Amino acid sequence: MRELPETLSHAYLITGGSEGSRREYARRMAQAYLCQGEHPPCGRCLPCRKVAEGIHPDVSWVAPAEGKREINVEQARMIRTDVYIRPNEGKRKVYILDPADSLNPAAQNALLKVLEEGPPYGAFLLLAGQQGKLLDTIRSRCEHLALPPEEEPVDPQRLQKGARLARLLLEGDELEVAEGLAALEQEKLKPAQLAELLAVAEEQAARSLALQPVRASAVVRALKTCRENAVYNPGAGHVLGWLAATLHA
Numbered sequence: 001m002r003e004l005p006e007t008l009s010h011a012y013l014i015t016g017g018s019e020g021s022r023r024e025y026a027r028r029m030a031q032a033y034l035c036q037g038e039h040p041p042c043g044r045c046l047p048c049r050k051v052a053e054g055i056h057p058d059v060s061w062v063a064p065a066e067g068k069r070e071i072n073v074e075q076a077r078m079i080r081t082d083v084y085i086r087p088n089e090g091k092r093k094v095y096i097l098d099p100a101d102s103l104n105p106a107a108q109n110a111l112l113k114v115l116e117e118g119p120p121y122g123a124f125l126l127l128a129g130q131q132g133k134l135l136d137t138i139r140s141r142c143e144h145l146a147l148p149p150e151e152e153p154v155d156p157q158r159l160q161k162g163a164r165l166a167r168l169l170l171e172g173d174e175l176e177v178a179e180g181l182a183a184l185e186q187e188k189l190k191p192a193q194l195a196e197l198l199a200v201a202e203e204q205a206a207r208s209l210a211l212q213p214v215r216a217s218a219v220v221r222a223l224k225t226c227r228e229n230a231v232y233n234p235g236a237g238h239v240l241g242w243l244a245a246t247l248h249a
């Protein structure tokens, strides 16, 4: 996943990747705007968690109305009015236009002014698969961030490794888990690889929910939180240590 910019501008055009990765990136940007932690986005403070759960009152996802293909001019005017109402609880007010290439030309024109000279706390994330549909005047008012192409699908070996990790966490005692995680740490996985491994293990552990509801839900929860943190945290050791500690708290 592409790194977030160091200082945040008020408007970004986010292209590339897949629809899913653009959304995930926008969610992290929204966290970065609103985070109260030391290293935004920390992923752990209240605003970060609210953004992740989609319940932060200062983050609005704007999409075409149900059954419609375009974000229309009324929606754009609503944003234009709403942005001048100060944030509810955060320091910024974030609008995520998803997808921005569904803004029809009238809607784009209605947004030009706030993109250029909206209130200082306003932030706009325009997600687009095809930026060609956006007016030059819109594009020139946004900083452009191109996400890398989607990564390869999970290979069978990694699938096996994820399943092994899930089994260890579900069935191992404290010592076995500690040893297994220490061995994993020795592999010096990159953050993206670790996040992927944790995602596979989470999927596998979720299959045991019916059989071992208490244990499996604790494992799934721990893996999910660790996976989310793996994206922010540089050290695999830290993430894995945290995983062991959470499971045997």
Ligand SMILES: [Zn+2]
Pocket (backbone or CB within 6 Å): 031, 034, 035, 036, 037, 040, 041, 042, 043, 044, 045, 046, 047, 048, 049
């Ligand atoms: Zn935070």
